[in-house]
Amino acid sequence: xxxxxxxxxxEPNFPATDQHPDAxxxxxxxxxxxxxxxxxxxxxxxxxxxxxxxVLTTREKLADIGITAEELKTELARP
Amino acid sequence: xxxTVFTNGVTxxxxxxxxxxxxxxxxxxxxxxxxxAARTALAAAASGANNDITSLxxxxxxxxxxxxNLSLVASVAANAxxxxxxxxxxxxxxxTDKISIPFRSATAANGDxxxxxxxxxxxxxxxxxxxxxxxxxxxxRFWVVGFNDAGTFRLGLVNCLTTVAxxxxxxxxxxxxxxxxxxxxxSTAEGGAGAADSAQVIYTGTxxxxxxxxxxxxxxxxxxxxxxxxxxxxxxxxxLFGPGISLPGQVVQTVRNDTGAVATxxxxxxxxxxxxxxxxxxxYMTQAITPSNAANVLAVxxxxxxxxxxxxxxxxxxxxxxxxNALKAGNFNSPVGTGMFAFNLSMRILSSLVVSTTFRYxxxxxxxxTTSFNGSSAVRIYGGVGNSFMQxxxxxx
Numbered sequence: 001x002x003x004x005x006x007x008x009x010x011e012p013n014f015p016a017t018d019q020h021p022d023a024x025x026x027x028x029x030x031x032x033x034x035x036x037x038x039x040x041x042x043x044x045x046x047x048x049x050x051x052x053x054x055v056l057t058t059r060e061k062l063a064d065i066g067i068t069a070e071e072l073k074t075e076l077a078r079p
Numbered sequence: 080x081x082x083t084v085f086t087n088g089v090t091x092x093x094x095x096x097x098x099x100x101x102x103x104x105x106x107x108x109x110x111x112x113x114x115x116a117a118r119t120a121l122a123a124a125a126s127g128a129n130n131d132i133t134s135l136x137x138x139x140x141x142x143x144x145x146x147x148n149l150s151l152v153a154s155v156a157a158n159a160x161x162x163x164x165x166x167x168x169x170x171x172x173x174x175t176d177k178i179s180i181p182f183r184s185a186t187a188a189n190g191d192x193x194x195x196x197x198x199x200x201x202x203x204x205x206x207x208x209x210x211x212x213x214x215x216x217x218x219x220r221f222w223v224v225g226f227n228d229a230g231t232f233r234l235g236l237v238n239c240l241t242t243v244a245x246x247x248x249x250x251x252x253x254x255x256x257x258x259x260x261x262x263x264x265x266s267t268a269e270g271g272a273g274a275a276d277s278a279q280v281i282y283t284g285t286x287x288x289x290x291x292x293x294x295x296x297x298x299x300x301x302x303x304x305x306x307x308x309x310x311x312x313x314x315x316x317x318x319l320f321g322p323g324i325s326l327p328g329q330v331v332q333t334v335r336n337d338t339g340a341v342a343t344x345x346x347x348x349x350x351x352x353x354x355x356x357x358x359x360x361x362x363y364m365t366q367a368i369t370p371s372n373a374a375n376v377l378a379v380x381x382x383x384x385x386x387x388x389x390x391x392x393x394x395x396x397x398x399x400x401x402x403x404n405a406l407k408a409g410n411f412n413s414p415v416g417t418g419m420f421a422f423n424l425s426m427r428i429l430s431s432l433v434v435s436t437t438f439r440y441x442x443x444x445x446x447x448x449t450t451s452f453n454g455s456s457a458v459r460i461y462g463g464v465g466n467s468f469m470q471x472x473x474x475x476x
Contacts, residue, residue, distance in 0.1 A: 006361045009459055010340040014365045018439070019346075020358070048345060048449055049457040064390075 002040035004048055008032040143192045144322075147179040148172075151223060151296050153314050160310035162223055162236060162298065163202035171200035182227035182291035183261060193291070195225075195232045203234040203284055208273020210308035211238040211282065214249040217303040218373035218431050220476055222258055222327070223320075224281060226266065227291045235266050235283040235292075239327035240376065240476045242278070242429060250429040252376050254279060255328045255476065264292040273308065294320045301373050325475035331375060332473045336366045339465035341454035348394035348443030355396035355405040360443030363452040366469040367437040370430035375476045379426045379438050381469040384419040386455040392445040397424045399438055413444075419455055419465075430473065440469055 005019040008031065016025035016034040023034045033040055059069055141147065152163045164178055165171065172178045178197040184190070205211065205221075213219040219238060226233040239258055245251030256279045266283040269275045275282045281292075298314035305311070318324065325331055344361030363383060370377060379397065387393055393413045396405035407426050424440070442450055451457050453465040 005346060006342055006344040006363075007457070008340065008342045010338075012338075012340075012342070012363075012365075013336070014362060014437075014439075018362045018365070019344075048343060 002038050002044055003036040004040050004044060005034040005036065007045055007048060008034075141179060141181060141194055143181045143183070145179075145181060146293070146295070146321075148176070149178050149180065149295065149319065151298075151317050151319060153298055153317055155310045155313055158207035158309045158311055160205040160314075161202050162205075162234065163200070164197055164225075164234060164295075172197045174198045180225055180227075180232065180293055180295075182225075182293055185227070185229075185263065185291050187263070193227060193230075195227050195230060197232050201232060201234055203236055203269065203282075204271070205236060205269060205275065205282070205310065206271050206273045207310065208308045209269060209275035209282070211236065211275060211280075212241060212278025213238055213300075213303065213307045214242055215303055215305060215307045217242070217249055217429060218299065218301050219303055220297050220299045220372075220374035221314075222297045223295045224258070224264075225293045225295050226264070226283065226287045227293075228285070228287045229290075233266070233283045233285060233287055233290075235281045237281040238278040240278060240429065250431055252427040252429055252476075255376065255474070258294060258327045260293055262292075263289040265289055276308070294326065296320045299372075299374050327475050329475045330472050331371060331475055332368070333470065334366060334368050334472075335468060335470040336364060337466070337468045338364065339453055339459075339461060339463040339467065341457065341459035342452045343454070343457045344443065344450050344452075345448065346443050347446060347448075348396065348441065350392040350394060350410060350445040355394060355408045355441070357398045357401065357403050357405070357439070357441070360394060360396065360441040361450065362439055362441045364440040364467065364469040365437050366471050367435050368471045368473065369435045370433055370473050372473075372476075373429075373431050373433055375430050376474040377426075377428050377430045377436075378472040378474055379428070379470070380423070380472075381425075381440050382421055382423040382467060383440060383442060384421050384453055384460075384465050384467050385413075385442060386419045386451050387413045387444050388449045388451075388456055390414055391448050393420075393422070393442065393450065394445065395422050395424060395440070395442045397426060397438060397440060400436055405441075410445075419451075419453075419460055427474075429476065438469065438471060 005023050011032045016023040019034045022036045026033045026039045148166050150165045150167055152165045154161045166176055179194055181192045181194045183192055221236050221238050224235040239256035240252055241254040243251050243253055265288045266281040266286050268286040269282040296319040299316040301315040342363055346361045348360035393411045396408040398405055407424050411420055411422050453467050454460050
């Protein structure tokens with residue numbers, strides 16, 4: 001499995017080794033890709049370009065902003 | 080140009096007759112001090128109606144930009160540095176072989192100038208231990224100036240760059256002195272005790288206050304001194320000032336890289352109290368420059384437009400060549416669901432070299448995330464004309 005470092009629309013003016021000493025530059029479809037461990041597949045590229053949407057639960061959303069469900073209940077119970 | 084020998088026995092070097100279509104004129108290139116003798120000789124030699132003796136005064140009159148018969152010599156002794164004014168021939172000035180320096184009027188409202196003739200030896204000693212704010216083993220340049228102190232010439236020296244340690248190991252530039260001929264300036268006495276240690280201060284043998292000043296040249300140590308203020312060697316360069324030579328703060332060259340192309344990366348740049356490393360984040364822009372002088376300043380300015388796919392701290396850092404530690408870094412607490420944000424980094428650093436050097440911009444989120452440079456969710460924004468750029472300027476130091 002390839003480890004993708006950067007995906008470019010256009011080839012940049014610096015070498016792939018600037019991203020990582022072992023990185024190699026590949027042209028995959030319309031993309032220029034610096035990757036380690038071999039040429040990446042289009043599926044691996046798409047996984048980065050269009051990552052699956054993460055749907056958070058209500059508790060996870062509250063946790064992201066540092067509030068527990070219990071704290072919210074207490075707050076809502078106030079007159 | 081040849082010498083002219085008149086029938087009355089007077090010889091004028093570097094002089095001659097010219098036909099300017101309408102009349103024969105006589106001119107002297109380098110020996111203006113002999114103007115009076117020339118008039119006498121010409122008066123004796125003149126015959127016919129077309130000899131315009133009176134025009135000779137105009138030919139030899141001095142203009143504001145016309146510093147005459149000046150050269151600079153540097154020497155060291157007992158770890159002290161001496162800068163001396165010399166004639167073009169390399170000798171001390173005398174009454175008959177003077178150095179002539181025009182200065183702006185001491186009155187701001189007056190547009191004329193006054194000329195000070197140096198007619199004897201003139202020098203300035205920078206005593207052993209006086210650093211002028213320079214740093215060991217780093218290139219530095221000292222500017223040579225002259226003052227018109229009510230008709231008395233004063234020689235001065237100033238280091239126009241203030242540097243601090245910072246990430247640039249003594250090369251971070253925080254101020255550039257505005258050296259120029261069109262203002263009245265003041266100086267501080269060097270003191271002779273090795274205590275003239277400030278950049279941005281003009282040191283003279285005798286202090287002056289609000290006097291007309293003239294930039295005469297500069298000297299350089301292109302790799303610095305082994306110990307700042309210990310002048311064991313003569314400067315590596317001495318330069319008279321004149322047309323085509325930049326003053327401190329003026330741009331010497333500009334190189335720039337504009338890109339609106341989208342690039343996407345996922346490498347993390349930690350948000351903690353450590354210096355970002357060149358292995359962290361992803362590189363999105365570079366700009367190379369070959370400085371023309373090690374004592375000049377490199378001004379690096381960049382602006383990057385980016386977005387993250389989920390809310391997180393976005394780190395940004397500037398690197399030089401393959402040096403592991405970032406020179407400058409910053410972060411932006413990126414929201415999600417909005418467009419790109421723009422982040423800029425800026426740095427002024429002594430070039431210290433005259434070979435190609437490359438500045439690098441890297442960015443990465445604090446944890447697993449996807450950074451889109453010039454795009455949002457890995458899709459390009461603004462059709463390729465997004466204004467991410469990296470610019471490096473070489474500035475006279």
